[in-house]
Amino acid sequence: MSLLFTPFNFDTPSGPLTLPNRLVVAPMCQYSSIHGQANDWHLAHWTQLLNSGAGMVTLEATAVSAAARISPGCLGLWDDATASALNDHLQRARQLAPSVPVCIQISHAGRKASSAEPWNGGMLLSAEQGGWPTYGPSALPHLPTEPAPRELSLDDIAQIKADFVHTAQLSQAMGIEALELHAAHGYLLHEFLSPISNQRSDLYGGSFENRIRFPFEVFQAVREVFKGALGMRISGTDWIDGGWTLDETVDLAQRLKQAGAQFVHISSGGVSPLQQIPIGPEYQVPLAKAVRARSGLTTFAVGLITEPAQAEGVLQRGDADLVALGRSFLYKPRWGWEAAVALGGQVHAQHQYWRSLPREAKNIFTDAQVGMR
Numbered sequence: 001m002s003l004l005f006t007p008f009n010f011d012t013p014s015g016p017l018t019l020p021n022r023l024v025v026a027p028m029c030q031y032s033s034i035h036g037q038a039n040d041w042h043l044a045h046w047t048q049l050l051n052s053g054a055g056m057v058t059l060e061a062t063a064v065s066a067a068a069r070i071s072p073g074c075l076g077l078w079d080d081a082t083a084s085a086l087n088d089h090l091q092r093a094r095q096l097a098p099s100v101p102v103c104i105q106i107s108h109a110g111r112k113a114s115s116a117e118p119w120n121g122g123m124l125l126s127a128e129q130g131g132w133p134t135y136g137p138s139a140l141p142h143l144p145t146e147p148a149p150r151e152l153s154l155d156d157i158a159q160i161k162a163d164f165v166h167t168a169q170l171s172q173a174m175g176i177e178a179l180e181l182h183a184a185h186g187y188l189l190h191e192f193l194s195p196i197s198n199q200r201s202d203l204y205g206g207s208f209e210n211r212i213r214f215p216f217e218v219f220q221a222v223r224e225v226f227k228g229a230l231g232m233r234i235s236g237t238d239w240i241d242g243g244w245t246l247d248e249t250v251d252l253a254q255r256l257k258q259a260g261a262q263f264v265h266i267s268s269g270g271v272s273p274l275q276q277i278p279i280g281p282e283y284q285v286p287l288a289k290a291v292r293a294r295s296g297l298t299t300f301a302v303g304l305i306t307e308p309a310q311a312e313g314v315l316q317r318g319d320a321d322l323v324a325l326g327r328s329f330l331y332k333p334r335w336g337w338e339a340a341v342a343l344g345g346q347v348h349a350q351h352q353y354w355r356s357l358p359r360e361a362k363n364i365f366t367d368a369q370v371g372m373r
Contacts, residue, residue: 003315004308005345008055008322010178010262010298014227017177019055019101019322020348020366022315023336026265026302026326027058027105027180027233029074031117036063036076037085043093050097052329053336053347055322057100061107061182062086064163068108068188071117072130077106077167087174098348103178105233106167108160110188111136111149111197137191137198137205137214143273157204157214160188164218168226178229178262181219185270189215190235193252194244194271212252216259223260231263231298232256236287239268239275246290253295265300265324266291282310289319300324308339340364 003022010017032041049057063069063076076082090102109115114131115124124146125131135156136149152160164181171179183189191197192214198205204214215232223230234252238244253264266288269275277283284303292299301320305311311323328335340347341361349365357364 002312002343002345004312004323004343005340005347010229012227012229012262013260017101017229021053021055021336021345022322023054023311023339024103024300024322024324025049025052025054025057025329026324027060027182028326028330029060029070031071031073033073033075036066036069036074036078036082038075038082038089039085040089042075042086043089046090046093047096048333049329050093050100050102051350051353052333053340053349054100054325054329056103056178058103058105058178058180058324059090061105061109061187062167064106064108064160064167067113067132067135068160068163069113070107070109070187071115072125073117074109077104077170078163083170083174090174090176096350098350100348101177103180103229104171104176105180105182106164106171107182108163108188110134110186110191111140111142112186136188137200140197140199142186142197142271151200154202161214161218161221165221165225168222172226172228176228178231179222179226180263180265181215181222181230181232183215184233184235184265184267186235186272187270189218189232190244190271193234193248194238196238196240196243196272208248208251212248212255216252216255219256219261220259229262231261231265231300233265233267235268235270236266236284236291237268238271239277240272243272243275246287249287250291250294253291253297253299257295257297261297263298263300263322264291264295265302266320267302280304281306282314285314285319288314289317292318292320298322302326308342311339312343337361337364 134149288301302324
């Protein structure tokens, strides 16, 4: 029997949350918002992902304030306008798809904010180009050619923590079932974790205990107000000497578990241009395996898992509890259907699509048999 297509249960403060399978759509930035507000691009995009066959769909990195955006086009959730736009488009998308739990990744871009979209070069924008001031744990730029961010004061840190809490409350109010704090890929929470970007001399810098303090405080504050499944995406290693390590990731995961986390999502890198990443199929899976084995916390694996047999193998070996895919769902919007055919699994699908499958695949839908004439 396919493990990928068996249900998975989260025990949350509001009760059990059941995913119909262990396939998760990873968050993928679309850089397509206006003033942080979702629009018809997101309606079409989310409707497609909710019809993908995945057991949970994670919305892209969603900024907790206007200054927290990676780019001017990034999705946000910080005020009435952004909340109304996100809720309207998400609820309409959900009406056009099977009932699938939704997770939202909330984020602050830190020193990597105020950047152009990837197709426009991705570099920091000047004020003349529509950019805004950036902030970080220390006044250290990501690239030596970039202006340094402003070092956050203690008041700034308290305000950003409050921003995360407010975004979590807005997420809860619109019925989003799971929430992922973004502490990976060189964005603000990761910047506090890594000694590459955090060279503070106060209680938020220096030792491991101090470097994890702010991300952990954000987690605890969000846990107080968000009653669904809550987790954190962490770069399992910086892939650079002197950076954040796998052992530190395991330690943080153990603490998150004790503090009420339901999951951890293990990615890697992003904090330094000097990183040396051994790119290849499943290159991040060993990181997830170690975190799962040593922390006991439910773990998502992600990273160049592109074929159904790969995803199934990750679970069969016990390397992770769930498998997340990003770009594969952009390239093949019905990747979950193809995986169900390959692995003998079943997925939920709208009736309008039932006749699309080849005859030999007609039993993958759980709601009813495919109507073939």
